[in-house]
Amino acid sequence: MNQQSNITRVEELEAFAALEGLTLPMPAIEIVWLEDMGFVIDLRTGQILEDVNPDEPIEFEFHEVKHG
Numbered sequence: 001m002n003q004q005s006n007i008t009r010v011e012e013l014e015a016f017a018a019l020e021g022l023t024l025p026m027p028a029i030e031i032v033w034l035e036d037m038g039f040v041i042d043l044r045t046g047q048i049l050e051d052v053n054p055d056e057p058i059e060f061e062f063h064e065v066k067h068g
Contacts, residue, residue: 006032009035010032017043024043025041025045025046026041031043
């Protein structure tokens, strides 16, 4: 990814956190770097997940509505 793309991703991540009233568990740039290395970050707990199957549904809650 190029630097401008990463800046956009950081801005989008920070905007999402603000919209959800969420405090990110680490700086957004670190989340982006970890994602680029193939990890998935739980934005509520900061847990770093690896070996996540992208085809496996993940349960999550968005605006108090459960999905997955």
